[in-house]
Amino acid sequence: MKKVSFPYMGTSYIPFERLLKDFGNKVIVPPRPTEETISYGTKYAPEFACYPFKIVLGTYVQVLEAGADTLVSSGGVGPCRAGLYTALQEKILQELGYEFEMITLEPPGRHFRDLLQNIKKLINTRLTLRDYISISRFAWKQLVLLDKVERLSHKTRPLEINKGDSTRAYKKCVEMIAGAEKYVDFKEIERESELLYEAVEKRDYDPLKIGIVGEIYVLMEPFSNLEIEEMLGELGVYVERSMFLSEYTISNAVMDLFHMAGERDAKKMAAPYFKEMCGGHGRESVGNSVIFAKRGFDGIIQLSPFTCIPEIVAKSILPKVCKEHGLGFLTISLDEQTGKEGLRTRLEAFVDLLMAKRKKAGTLTVKSQVAKEMA
């Protein structure tokens, strides 16, 4: 039996593990990235590799040590580097003497047949069409639910009275979702999660609202962004991320099949500033910032891995966009040297700045659109 493993990104490992198991593989669940992961990553990756590359490489080393012999990851068709990750990682790992098979799942738009072949390699039991349908339905629901409880945690955290309540509730929800056995369980879990969040004691006020945009990996993987959402939440800020896993999956797998690149709304909004699709999520970062502005947010934080090309382009454009829309703007470049304390100080300063701006404008009286959405 194949021992399959894959990169770690947020909570995506839960549905992924289940999927691969149902397809008849032995799964080696990647560990949550830690200092150790990074140290492997920085040791074996080139110096200017982007941060996600290093984390993923480190994870591969860890799972190969744990006995995995097949690595699955998603490809991409550029023009940014992510699509070339696997080609280089495979070479580096081979140089280190590991033996394994690398399976890259390219988005279906260009190499549909390759994709099917690669998926076939991963299916190692006999399944009927009904099985396929129920397996994918289960995984999809799991994904959607995971996103939902995360969103709920973002909403509750700034309002909580006892610090840490929402984080605890969130962890519990994730556990429940991961433990689900059958599709019907989800209904119960969904209700229970909502109750859990309702039980958190809340204050009643209109928190500052900050939108987070940036490169997908550092956006989704809390270890790589130093748990910035939690940090901001505890500073009493409502955060919203521009991208969630289920949406990402749709835009990468489904939309690509029909050759519709990227999120269309974001694309339209970015058009006046950013005319060309340039890979990664540079244009989405700009477009989503405009959308956040229209919805009455107070500020934007851009997360970018150090040396990330599309985000560097976005970074040159965003200050102007934010100025035109009256948003505060903070950009954070992440790599193995970014410290948590330094980040907290910068966030605190940013939040103070936004607060002062709000007071000056006297907008506290007008409830913004998001506030209405949240109520």
Place this chain on the structure above:
Amino acid sequence: MNTNAGIIKIPVEMYYMIAVRGEIEVKIGIPRALAYYAYYPFLTTFFEKLGLEVVVSDETTKEIMDMGIEDTITDACVPIKLFHGHVRNLMDRVDYVLVPRLVSINREATFCPKFLGLPDMLSCSISKFKNMLEVRIDLKKSRFELFMICMRLARKFKKGFFLAYNAYLRALLSFKNYTHQFLQGGIPPLGILGQKKNNPIHLAVVGYPYMLYDPYLSLDLIKKLISMGVYVVTPEMLCERDKKKQASKLKKTLFWTFSNEVIRSAYCLFENRTVDGIIHVTAFGCGPDFIVDKLMEIDAKRYKMPYLNITLDEHTGQEGLNTRLEAFVDMLKIKKAKKEAALA
């Protein structure tokens, strides 16, 4: 009837049009950075033959570099900073500054995301920059796309079809001539017309044209090597067909045209062994290059080809570079002598 009134009524634009058609030439500025180094014979010839006055920005100096650094965010790579600097150098003394948005020149690859977003970056980073002439170049669309782009430009400057067609042909010719000079062993952008083939050491210097051929940025690396008695080979000096052959070496074609050029040249040289070593020149913080460099490094080891990486940024010092180059060349000389002794 009052004839005078009729004359006064000619709109201002008309005067402008007459002026454009007549003596006053439009001045078009071309920044000496990025794609300029790869395609300048085409650009300059085309606009000159079209009857415009072409102004190329000055050669890179510390001042230009500093202006570029001032306008860009710190983690942009040096070539991008330099482009900003060159735009500043030009923008006040010409009517238009040409800023290409290079999307593709063939079907297989595109360009670094920073090339794709270049005009957007510029219009946000340099607030006073109003006379940008943005030209989108996406040649994968059709075989005649380059021609169409040229015609569109000609129309913009109100030039006739035949004049434009002639300019286009001349430009192509001049570009062909330029590539030919490379194949003869010359390096035209550096003013090197030919090199002595019987130099003891042959070295390949691979990297993007705007890194290699900007003497300020590359700290005159190529000329330095030549003065050390080295025959220098650059990617442009290898024949297109040989490079194409190497395409299958990679599991997946890289996404960027210039990077493919570099890596294929390297594979060519690994196989033919026409050089004694390879130097890869790259910019600090360059995105695509971390992949290109690592792939080449791993494979150089497999092919037992001496390999040196040189990373340049705005702070790289001449001294350090010289010592590294000298050490590398000396090492190769000793190696060669040993090999010859063993053979004798």
